[in-house]
Amino acid sequence: MSNIPAELRFAESHEWARLESDGSVTVGISDHAQEALGDVVFVELPEIGKVFAAGDAAGVVESVKAASDIYSPVAGEVVAVNEELGSAPEELNSSPYASWIFKVKPSNVDADLAKLLDAAGYTAAIGE
Template sequence: MSDLPSDLRYASSHEWARLEADGSVSVGISDHAQQALGDVVYVELPEVGQQLQAGQQAGVVESVKAASDIYAPVSGEVIAVNEQLADTPELVNNEPYGSWFFRLQPSDPAELDKLLSADAYKAVCDAEA
């Protein structure tokens, strides 16, 4: 498994969450997830303004091998989506930790503390292998 950025929090469903300086949370999928999917060919993102609950389906990522749901790691309002992924979904394969899918304004920032650390997430991935 590749290096896991320690400044991110992880969901066991393979999303990562990064707390931004403005208090918003960027969400993407882990390197482990994109490797399992293979070449990403399409990303369906949530609508800006949509309210999401932690664990709720927020979108879909499709690859040449499979389609997989993307879940919100924390509750909040979608304040931005990464429009680049509509035209170049393969960015997810090239830069899984640089290619965020959407940003949330969290309704309860403490939910971030319930997510996994990099070490705990690595243990989840190792257990799946």
Template sequence: MSDIPSDLRYAASHEWARLEADGTVSVGISDHAQEALGDVVYIELPEVGQQLTAGQQAGVVESVKAASDIYAPICGEVVAINEQLTDSPEMVNGEPYGSWFFRVQPNDAAELEKLLDADGYKAACDADA
């Protein structure tokens, strides 16, 4: 089974969310998602300043096998994007939980509690298998 850190929250669509010390939320894709995609070759990120709603498409990840949409796990304003992924998208394959895609200033940080915890995400992945 893929690595599923217990300190993160997860969307059923395979994004992870981490509350940072400054109150922003970092978003990336799970180890399970990057394994399913294979070698990542391109990442399209949202614009800084863009308002996102939970479940809204926020970007795209392309691999040698497929393209997959990235969805916002919570509502908020995009305050940063990980520029390194534009030049080196393969970083996601090597370190999916260190390679955040974008950060949002959440409208309501309590929305994180609505996401899956590690056990819930593992159960969702097992159900898909």
């Protein structure tokens, strides 16, 4: 059974989003996603300054089994990336909710977050 923190919002494509006190949104992949991928061996991070619409492909996570696009769950500009994943991509497996991938300065945070699933909705969506 996947770990699904109640304070996060989730995209059906398995990214999580957390609204920070400074108004930015931190993005990562869910515990369910990292389990499905298997051992993560590489993460392609988005460029700082890149602007995405909600649902745009923002990067790639590669594992020994597959490669999977990472989608931005909210629209906005990338303001930070987790450079540590370059040398330690396996952190996404060991701590998927501490190992964020990128942070966005959202352009329409309330509307975008409202479209994402809460923990109960995500649990239902993945059939757990």
